[in-house]
Amino acid sequence: GAVVSQHPSRVICKSGTSVKIECRSLDFQATTMFWYRQFPKQSLMLMATSNEGSKATYEQGVEKDKFLINHASLTLSTLTVTSAHPEDSSFYICSASHRGQGVNEQFFGPGTRLTVL
């Protein structure tokens, strides 16, 4: 159980275009989803926290107009990178959380590698 999927697994796009990444919880209802970005050989950096049916909460320094997050259902959250530029190239990872034994563990997706040319 507790499986999280992401689509696509990798995407290459031209500078200036927008890219949408989907994150799905396959066998549980995720009341909260998190979006992370990971640059090569670095740790995961939280970008935003998304609760179903409400606006995402962005971390300091993350542009909410550039990284649009939608969490329309308990099993799906999307991250749209708008007007992507080469510096947005990174590994984007989502995680989903559900209540379990009073502690909200996070289950991570497999990640999406974005390359902006």
Next chain:
Amino acid sequence: GENVEQHPSTLSVQEGDSAVIKCTYSDSASNYFPWYKQELGKGPQLIIDIRSNVGEKKDQRIAVTLNKTAKHFSLHITETQPEDSAVYFCAAAINTGTASKLTFGTGTRLQVML
């Protein structure tokens, strides 16, 4: 906010030896400490976690210890195998019953040599 430090950044061990990775955290309110294993090009996988009401937890070859007074926790892997080679991240969070943010350590690249 929370700050998590992790050491060492790289660790090489011979197959069959033990590996220890250490983390310290700054926020005494943190009460949930998971460890993740990340293989190349994949998302992190939870391998073990510990909550602040216990000092040690073990799952087969993996164990985690927590010292709340000193604010540090460690991952111990015994009888290492080549498939243990990966990057390991510690994390800390304050769990209040609703979803909480994880603060990650900087990662340890473990290489198990044949």
